[in-house]
Amino acid sequence: MPEAEIVEQATNAALSVGVLVVAGFLALGVHLLAVRGIFRLGRSDRFAQEATARAKWPARTTSILLGLLGGMLFTELPDGVTEGLTHTLLVLAIIGGTVTLMRLAVAVEVSILSGLDMDAEDNSWARGRTTRAILLRRISSALIIMVGVGSVLLTFETARTVGTSLLASAGILGLVVGVAAQSTLANIVAGIQIAVAEPIRIDDVVVVEGQWGNIEQLSLTYVVVRTWDRRRVVLPTSYFVSTPFENWSMYGQQIIGDVVWQLDHRVPMNAMRQEFHRMVDAHDLWDGDVAVLQVIEVTGPTVKVRGLVSAHNSHNAWDLRCALREGILVWLAEHHPYALPTTRLLEAAEDPSARRPTSPPPPPMRSPGPDDVPNPDPARTGEWPVVDR
Structure with missing residues (x-):
């Protein structure tokens, strides 16, 4: 390889690195200015504070990756290097954006829950907001993860080819998956229904399966009920949209x-x-x-x-x-x-009219003998009377 070509490639590489460094710093500077402006507008807002504390580093990293990805348009690197580096930066930027969005969802949940008074005498409204915030955050996190993983997979040519070939059989595949995961999908749909209709809320007093307790935890697939003796009853979310149960605090605590x-x-x-x-x-x-x-x-x-x-x-x-x-x-x-309860034993009085007249007892029964005959016959008894002369 000629020396001039080597020098040219080294120069292009150095210029490309410089362009990438400048692009990264520019992206970081724009991010910091935007965050500072937003924070000044909502300095007293709890969401701004939570977002800054939780999503600061993922957001900065994502901004730098996006800046580097934009700087790749102005670099003069070999085609293989450019393609590989661009793909790597794109995947990392998608992962960073996914993490940032999940942290922002948590910040929204925390900012909502921090303004609620769960110790109030009538906390029905606070429990409703808590339930909705928790379930919506979990739903949004699941959707963010699904979109993020799908976006990363679509950056690979093999995944795009396989996905295109599966479009023709998507209906059959969806039917098979729906039948195989029927109970799971039913629980997820039930979790969404609970988040919207609110038949139960966090800390509701319920009677389920003969057990009295409080709703302790809500998720998209199951509900945890804490009984009065501190046991835990775990039920699928579909139970609360298909089975009758008692909710003692649905419209009030009294x-x-x-x-x-x-x-x-x-x-x-x-x-x-x-x-x-x-x-x-x-x-x-x-x-x-x-x-x-x-x-x-x-x-x-x-x-x-x-x-x-x-x-x-x-x-x-x-x-x-x-x-x-x-x-x-x-x-x-x-x-x-x-x-106080008393057990009584009463003796019934004798009824005089029920008495019967008494008669003397009959004589004792015995076999008759000679003494019972007044004038015995000598011929029959064999005894003759004695005659004095």
Whole structure:
């Protein structure tokens, strides 16, 4: 190879490297200026802060890669080197953009959740926003990953050729995949329905499969319910759009609880009602709405007395019911012990009209003998009377 050609190639390579360096710095400078302007406009915005903290380095790296990719248009490198370097920069730029978008999605979720008060007395609105933010972030992350992986694959000639050849059989392939992944697709669709319709939300109080608990985690394919004894019940998301279940906090946290006592018929209802209202008024968990005491049923030797009380949420209602049940039992035992259930054994009185007249007992039965005959016949007995002469 002539020396002049070697010098020319080295010069072109050096100029190309310089062009790439300048393009990278220009892209980085434009990125920094844009980020600074956006940050100044929304300095107090939580999203701007979260985006800057989470997506800073992926965004900078992606900007530099895009700048290098643009600088490749002005370089004079051998064709093989140019093609390989351009393809590498393109793949890295797609990966960087995918990571940046996923970090921005997380920043949106965090900025939404940070402005919600989950400890409020009525946090229905906050729980709805939390549920929607979590599910939409997961949906968007899944879509971003799918688009990113597809874009990377399409940069390869082999993948483009295979994809074009599969277009003709896309309908059959989609049918086969749909049948094979029917349950998974059903759960994903159900997760989207939950995000839109909100039949359940984070921290909702539900009763599923006979288990009482709170919605702890929501995803596109499953839901985690935390029971009262800290166990976890994991259910597919399709369960909540196809199976009836109880949601105690769908439109509000307030709930009415009942307390039932089985008591004796002699229970002093007026005194018990006064004591019930006194206990309810003095308890901190009562919300001041509902407090009722009634006899609802008479069953054999006992009566069923039911008290209704309301509370701000189901947890308070449970504690209030337990306190009232115990307090009324203690009060009855101290002041009206006869009102507690009693088992009675009554002896029935004898009916005089049912008596029958008595008669003397019959004589004892025996076989008749000679003594029973008044004048025995000597011929029959073989005994002759003695005659004194």
